[in-house]
Amino acid sequence: MDIDIAGPSRPSAIHLEVFMLRARRLVMTLSALALAAGTGAAAAGPSQAAPVVPGAGAVADAHARTDAGQLGFADCPTLSELPEGADPAKWRCEAMTATGHLTLGRADVPIDRPLAITFAEGRVDGEFRQVFGAMAATPLRVRGTPLSITPRYGGYSDFESNDERRGELDLTFRISGPGVPRGCSIGTDAAPVHLVLKETDPSRVVSPDPLVVAFGVADNRFAVPGTSGCGRLGRVLDKVLGLPAPAGVNGIDLDARVALRSYGEVG
Numbered sequence: 494m495d496i497d498i499a500g501p502s503r504p505s506a507i508h509l510e511v512f513m514l515r516a517r518r519l520v521m522t523l524s525a526l527a528l529a530a531g532t533g534a535a536a537a538g539p540s541q542a543a544p545v546v547p548g549a550g551a552v553a554d555a556h557a558r559t560d561a562g563q564l565g566f567a568d569c570p571t572l573s574e575l576p577e578g579a580d581p582a583k584w585r586c587e588a589m590t591a592t593g594h595l596t597l598g599r600a601d602v603p604i605d606r607p608l609a610i611t612f613a614e615g616r617v618d619g620e621f622r623q624v625f626g627a628m629a630a631t632p633l634r635v636r637g638t639p640l641s642i643t644p645r646y647g648g649y650s651d652f653e654s655n656d657e658r659r660g661e662l663d664l665t666f667r668i669s670g671p672g673v674p675r676g677c678s679i680g681t682d683a684a685p686v687h688l689v690l691k692e693t694d695p696s697r698v699v700s701p702d703p704l705v706v707a708f709g710v711a712d713n714r715f716a717v718p719g720t721s722g723c724g725r726l727g728r729v730l731d732k733v734l735g736l737p738a739p740a741g742v743n744g745i746d747l748d749a750r751v752a753l754r755s756y757g758e759v760g
Contacts, residue, residue, distance in 0.1 A: 564588055564609040566754055570624040576617050581756035584615030586626070587652075588754075593747035595644075597666065597679060597717050598735030601636040604747065608644060612652060613756070625650050632669055638733060640670040645678075647685025659692045659710045668720065668730065676722035679736065688712045688745060704753045713744035 569586035590607040611626035625646070632641035647663030654660065663685035668677045680686040694709030717738045719731045731737070 564590075564611050564627055564629045566611075566752070568611045568627045568629075569754075569756075570611075570613045570626045572756065574624055575613060575615070575756070576622050576624070578617045579615055579622070584613055584756045586611060586613050586754050586756065587751050589749055589751040591747040591749040593711075593745065595633070595642075595746075596742075596744045597642070598738035598742060600638075600640075600642065600734045602633045602642055603636070604633060606631045606633065608747075610646075612650065614652065615756075621653055623650070623652060632667075635734075638670075640668055640673070640730075640733075642679070643667040643669065647680060647687075648682055649685070649687075654692075657691075659690045659708070662688045662690065664688065668723065673726060673730075674722060674724050677724075677726070677730070678721055679734075680718060681721050684718065686715060686717055688715055690745075690747075693746075694748070699750060705750055706753070707748070707750045709746075709748055711744065711746040713746075714740050715743055715745075716740045717743050 565588055566586055569588070572581060575581070575584060588609070588611045590609045591604070592607050593604045595602040595604055609629040613624040613626065615622060628644075628646040630644045632643045634641050643666065645665045645667055647665045649663040650661065652660040665678050665680040665682065665685050668679065690710035690712050692708065693711045694707075696706045696708040699705040699707050717736055719737045720727050720734070723730050735742075
């Protein structure tokens with residue numbers, strides 16, 4: 494059998510050169526941004542990074558549905574996933590979407606494409622219980638950089654409201670861009686970013702049938718770690734994004750809409 498070594502290897506070499514060129518360009522771009530960020534920080538001091546102004550919403554993921562951007566009642570936890578003893582007629586699924594703004598260190602990220610989350614809640618023997626369903630989010634562009642950040646569910650959520658907060662949620666943020674390693678992220682499954690969402694706009698009914706309510710939530714008191722899994726780009730990305738960033742520098746501000754449906758009606 495004749496094997497043409499020169500033929501197949503040539504496109505591979507070209508593809509590798511193109512990839513390396515893009516990676517080098519990204520490093521050069523990020524290095525320039527890092528230098529500019531460092532100069533600005535030296536001139537302006539820590540007050541350069543301002544926290545997000547509160548506004549509204551809530552977020553999350555679970556069944557590999559990240560990057561979709563939309564969820565619905567079809568993504569609710571199934572009846573078999575509800576706790577033993579749960580009465581479907583007394584349990585409901587909530588399908589939520591939210592837009593707003595995110596600040597992680599120096600990263601300025603408009604959430605102009607809705608984040609979506611589904612979960613179930615109800616009571617078993619008088620005790621309030623919840624079951625997380627799924628999260629969907631599309632990559633969000635970081636202003637002034639070639640990077641995008643995608644919020645992902647970090648493994649914990651608690652949406653039972655009380656006088657102190659509207660809910661709690663763990664997130665990680667996948668970083669993407671030319672030459673950025675696939676596993677590059679802010680926060681990890683083992684050490685996610687923890688949000689405590691406080692109400693900024695009380696619930697109001699948007700539609701009675703189907704029932705849809707709107708409200709606002711925000712958190713500007715969480716800390717953000719440095720990047721993880723980014724290889725040689727890690728230090729440059731940390732410099733560009735201003736990470737790690739202490740509490741008071743970061744913020745998330747969301748406007749949310751939630752559609753509610755009884756499990757007795759979910760088809």
